[in-house]
Amino acid sequence: MSKHMSEGEDPDFIKSLAKGLAVIEAFGPDAPSMTLSAVAQKVGLSPGSTRRVLVTLSKLGYMTYDERDRRFHLSARTLQLGYSYLASLPAFSLIQPRLAELSDRLDESCSVMTRDGREVVCIARATAKRLQRDYMSVGTRFPAHASSSGKLLLGDLPPEEFEALYDGTKPLAAVTPFTVADRPRLKTQMEEARRQGWIYTCQETALGMASLAVPIRVGGRVRYGLSTSATLTYDGPTIIDRYLPDLLKAAEAMERFLETRN
């Protein structure tokens, strides 16, 4: 059971709400459907507790039960929970066409990412049409320190906030063998990115992929990162030459929308 679910000291903390959300998050690509006991095991709850959560989520329409294999799976209703967040973002409806245009011009997939603690989350994505599959979508997360946008977002934090965020955490995770997992090197990288207003990273998030990201500022702070991911067909300088001008122009247009709607 996670730290949060056992915060028994606080009378205002509703444990059953925490359990319910943990059950929803337990589903995913590695577990698209689960039996009651598999859910209980994965989330670390008693079978009785798990049953009540699954019954409640099913009654509310967030979960479906298949009698044939006795497995539960999430239903499309759960999308409403994430959509509430996306629809709350100012100017969200204006950003997607700009992203589609950018992806089409570069013939590469493009993303808008925001930071959530020590992770970055994709909030908008345009997929390159020539791809076989897309390794990320809206909602995909990566460790912030391993992501080009993440390094821009972390680099905008006051040093004390950065230290507090990573205080007491174990060594930084190496998502690939190329992830900069060494703090002094990460800080140098963040500082350079902040100075030049963009960042190029190579295979830090996924093998075979380079990434180029620029900041999207709202109210003087870096609130989002706009990035394009390119397969390593070109070398770094070529990617920067080809993509940076369009990336900067798109970020500027998005900033304009976000500032006026903020």
Next chain:
Amino acid sequence: MSKHMSEGEDPDFIKSLAKGLAVIEAFGPDAPSMTLSAVAQKVGLSPGSTRRVLVTLSKLGYMTYDERDRRFHLSARTLQLGYSYLASLPAFSLIQPRLAELSDRLDESCSVMTRDGREVVCIARATAKRLQRDYMSVGTRFPAHASSSGKLLLGDLPPEEFEALYDGTKPLAAVTPFTVADRPRLKTQMEEARRQGWIYTCQETALGMASLAVPIRVGGRVRYGLSTSATLTYDGPTIIDRYLPDLLKAAEAMERFLETRN
């Protein structure tokens, strides 16, 4: 308070979990941030109950509180709840590039929709790059009877399931003045769509927009609708001539992925 939140008779129903999910869903484009009392009023809960829910969601990272204006807003963590569903869908990573390719070829926005009760939900979207803004994104919902994909999905239901779904419901909502809100006419429309394997609708979901949709079948059932939305620059027959062949081809490719991964 909604019906579900007051299901006090069932000892297995966790009311506080229902309250928490209702609070998350209360946020959106019309209410991107709210004070405690605004949340309480919108969801129909007592201030004390609302406070405990907001405190819990904040501790878990789904909510942020801004001291300056005393308002709560959702944080990017909530995206994880919807993402768990999307990532559970088989072949999801294969569908997005096909959708981007289709959108590029037609120069129109394209969507994959699924049914959730009496609504359809967008699970994948590729936005036309020439648009100023996009009126829908992953997670957007429409009444199923007012949507081209929805009519295909409803038309695949056995008649008794259709009747049960709309049993006792009030007259069908007219999303626009052109929505087919008359049941006999809706059934004729659904039947024709099923017979011909596609549907063209005009301004039923949004004014000024026509829509063309084809079914995506998995295991012999219509599980998704693939649609393109076009502004009414062309007349109906032109839209059908221009877009239907590519739409059918893309749906066939998606069916192939989904069948093999099912």
